[in-house]
Amino acid sequence: MYQDITPQELQALQQSGAQVIDVREDWEYGSGHIPGARNIPLGTLPDQASTLQGPLVVVCGSGGRSAQAAQYLAANGVGKVANLLGGTAGWIRSGLTIE
Numbered sequence: 001m002y003q004d005i006t007p008q009e010l011q012a013l014q015q016s017g018a019q020v021i022d023v024r025e026d027w028e029y030g031s032g033h034i035p036g037a038r039n040i041p042l043g044t045l046p047d048q049a050s051t052l053q054g055p056l057v058v059v060c061g062s063g064g065r066s067a068q069a070a071q072y073l074a075a076n077g078v079g080k081v082a083n084l085l086g087g088t089a090g091w092i093r094s095g096l097t098i099e
Helices: 007-015 026-030 042-051 064-075 087-093
Strands: 003-005 019-022 056-059 081-084
Parallel strands (some): 019 056, 056 081
């Protein structure tokens, strides 16, 4: 099982070493992403899941694809997994910067 978190909770998790995985397509990621996020498009996630280990926070544009990814990763034994509510859009609405 995974949990949904807020942008502020993500910031705290990043400071404690959680990895951020952005599951948007390359062009979406390139248009702006959460600092420190690693891009693994949702379609390629099954091929790369074995290289990942929690704690992870999964993010996309609005939270839909990342919820799918978080569910997949949690079900496949990756460890502690969270989904960013509202995705990158929610991050920006919270006044946080992207790179």
